[in-house]
Amino acid sequence: TQTTRPQRMLAAVQKNATRGDPRSVVKAIDQFCRQKEWAMNVGDEKGCILDSVVTEVNPATVLELGTYCGYSTVRIASLLPPDAKLITLEFNPHNAAIARQVIAWAGLGDKIQLVEGASGDWIPKMKEKFGIETFDLVFLDHWKDRYLPDTKLMEECGLLRKGSILLADNVISPGTPDYLEYIRNSPRYKSQYFRSHLEYTKAEDGLEKSVFLG
Numbered sequence: 001t002q003t004t005r006p007q008r009m010l011a012a013v014q015k016n017a018t019r020g021d022p023r024s025v026v027k028a029i030d031q032f033c034r035q036k037e038w039a040m041n042v043g044d045e046k047g048c049i050l051d052s053v054v055t056e057v058n059p060a061t062v063l064e065l066g067t068y069c070g071y072s073t074v075r076i077a078s079l080l081p082p083d084a085k086l087i088t089l090e091f092n093p094h095n096a097a098i099a100r101q102v103i104a105w106a107g108l109g110d111k112i113q114l115v116e117g118a119s120g121d122w123i124p125k126m127k128e129k130f131g132i133e134t135f136d137l138v139f140l141d142h143w144k145d146r147y148l149p150d151t152k153l154m155e156e157c158g159l160l161r162k163g164s165i166l167l168a169d170n171v172i173s174p175g176t177p178d179y180l181e182y183i184r185n186s187p188r189y190k191s192q193y194f195r196s197h198l199e200y201t202k203a204e205d206g207l208e209k210s211v212f213l214g
């Protein structure tokens with residue numbers, strides 16, 4: 001029977017990456033997407049911007065919205081300090097199952113908590129279920145029309161503190177107009193656009209980095 005793209009991506013990781021070596025997992029997925037099949041991972045070019053933000057913030061707590069196959073999950077977790085925690089939300093069970101295996105192959109299981117469920121349901125439970133006070137860094141990469149409602153929900157749930165960083169993928173392609181309008185005009189955020197390209201293509205895309213001012 002026909003395999004899915006996430007399954008083929010996982011097979012490429014298991015074939016070409018070294019167990020326990022997160023950067024080789026990232027490299028294997030990028031090669032698969034460049035040489036075999038495009039997939040909506042943040043990719044190598046925007047990934048370098050993501051790396052620089054993660055390194056600069058050096059977060060103890062990270063939330064990722066939209067795991068998909070775990071590419072950015074592994075990329076972020078590979079740069080975290082020893083006791084840091086990354087919680088990633090994925091509501092599609094098939095994607096979650098693939099991502100768990102990608103994360104395991106990278107050997108990052110103890111840094112990453114993959115929660116299978118919808119952001120709207122789980123953001124309000126972060127404190128009680130995971131003992132999280134606030135997030136130092138949030139990476140938004142799920143459905144583009146959910147960036148704004150979920151950001152407002154995180155504000156309401158007190159999950160952002162003065163200095164928390166929001167990093168949003170795809171603010172140009174596919175685009176997140178309502179989120180950009182809000183975050184760039186709100187006095188509660190200071191935003192910066194990092195121009196880049198849509199993963200594995202020459203089309204424009206970029207990441208919006210926003211600091212919550214409290």
Ligand SMILES: CCCNc1ncnc2c1ncn2[C@@H]1O[C@H](/C=C/CNC(=O)c2cc(-c3ccc(F)cc3)cc(O)c2O)[C@H](C)[C@H]1O
Pocket residue numbers: 040041042065066067068089090091092095117118119120141142143144146169170173174198199
């Ligand atoms: C109500 C649920 C909300 N809460 C949720 N809670 C938990 N998990 C959620 C929630 N909403 C979604 N997810 C999961 O996150 C993933 C979804 C990711 C979505 N990403 C894109 O659509 C995209 C498109 C392009 C693109 C660009 C150009 C093109 F031509 C084509 C494609 C590029 C990109 O870099 C992109 O990230 C995953 C598939 C999905 O199950």
Ligand SMILES: [Mg+2]
Pocket residue numbers: 040041042141169170
């Ligand atoms: Mg994306």
